[in-house]
Each structure stands twice: as C-alpha cells, then as structure tokens.
Amino acid sequence: MSLTFTDIKKTSPEKINTLENEGFANSINSSKITKRFLSKFEGFSIKQRFYIGHIYANMVVDQADIVSFIIKEKYRRKGFGTILFVKFISTLKNKGVKEFFLEVSEKNTDAQKFYNRFGFKKIGYRKNYYKTNSGKQNAYLLKLQT
Numbered sequence: 001m002s003l004t005f006t007d008i009k010k011t012s013p014e015k016i017n018t019l020e021n022e023g024f025a026n027s028i029n030s031s032k033i034t035k036r037f038l039s040k041f042e043g044f045s046i047k048q049r050f051y052i053g054h055i056y057a058n059m060v061v062d063q064a065d066i067v068s069f070i071i072k073e074k075y076r077r078k079g080f081g082t083i084l085f086v087k088f089i090s091t092l093k094n095k096g097v098k099e100f101f102l103e104v105s106e107k108n109t110d111a112q113k114f115y116n117r118f119g120f121k122k123i124g125y126r127k128n129y130y131k132t133n134s135g136k137q138n139a140y141l142l143k144l145q146t
C-alpha cells in the first residue's frame with residue numbers, strides 16, 4: 001500500500017482538528033483549524049489508506065517555525081514520522097529554508113529523541129510555554145541549521 005503526501009493547504013481541516021484533539025488532548029487550545037488558517041503554512045499530511053499524520057510550519061524567507069507535527073498514536077514508532085519529516089525538510093530546503101525552529105515540552109522526551117536524530121540543538125528555554133490540564137509546562141526551543 002503506497003504512501004501519499006498532500007499539501008497542508010489542501011488537507012482537510014477536520015482531519016487535522018481530529019488528530020490534534022486526540023494527540024494533544026491534555027493541552028488547552030481552543031483554536032479550531034480552518035482552511036484559511038492552513039493557507040499560511042508550508043507542510044504536508046501523510047496517509048496510506050487512512051490518515052496518518054501531518055506537519056506544518058510558518059516559513060519566513062530562510063527560516064521555518066514548526067507549528068505542529070503529529071503521527072496518529074497507532075502508527076507511531078513505525079517510521080512514518082521520519083518519512084514525513086524527511087520529505088518536509090527536503091521540500092522546505094529546496095524553497096530556501098536554512099534554519100528550522102520548534103518548541104518541545106521538556107516532558108516530551110520521546111519527541112526530543114526524535115529531533116536529536118535530525119541534529120536539532122537546544123538554543124533556548126521557555127518557561128510555562130504550554131498550558132495543559134495538569135498545569136503549565138516548560139519548553140525547549142530547538143534549532144536545526146542545514
């Protein structure tokens with residue numbers, strides 16, 4: 001079964017909303033994703049027969065801030081995140097991006113391991129960056145120089 005990538009601007013906002021509500025269930029984020037919201041970003045969703053996940057970023061000249069990256073729970077740890085991330089990084093590099101930035105919760109050691117493998121480095125620390133149902137969480141600011 002082949003994998004399909006879809007431009008984030010053409011991805012169903014409902015699919016993105018559903019997955020983000022599942023995956024970031026503990027976080028307090030009332031904003032609903034719309035087609036108009038997605039039109040500002042660069043990124044992709046990935047599916048096989050079913051929706052697997054997505055990534056999108058705010059790109060300004062040669063910098064990209066990753067806003068969201070998530071793989072549906074039952075498909076994790078099977079390499080889909082890596083496939084999507086490699087496609088995303090190479091596409092944005094071709095568009096001129098040289099630096100990628102993202103925030104990751106200091107508690108999210110799984111994602112930190114993922115980003116480490118790609119060469120992201122910690123360049124900052126943001127106190128109380130995430131608001132969750134169980135309180136605020138600090139975040140690291142990571143950067144990838146390509």
Ligand SMILES: CC(C)(COP(=O)(O)OP(=O)(O)OC[C@H]1O[C@@H](n2cnc3c(N)ncnc32)[C@H](O)[C@@H]1OP(=O)(O)O)[C@@H](O)C(=O)NCCC(=O)NCCS
Binds near residue numbers: 075082083104108117
């Ligand atoms: C982070 C995320 C997108 C990774 O997607 P994935 O498809 O599971 O990633 P992969 O299968 O390609 O994993 C690649 C490598 O990353 C590391 N990694 C990924 N998940 C990990 C985990 N749960 N524990 C430890 N290492 C992990 C491993 O080194 C893994 O390689 P390995 O399986 O050969 O050991 C996924 O875990 C996810 O959606 N998490 C919830 C949302 C999230 O935290 N997003 C990031 C917000 S900043």
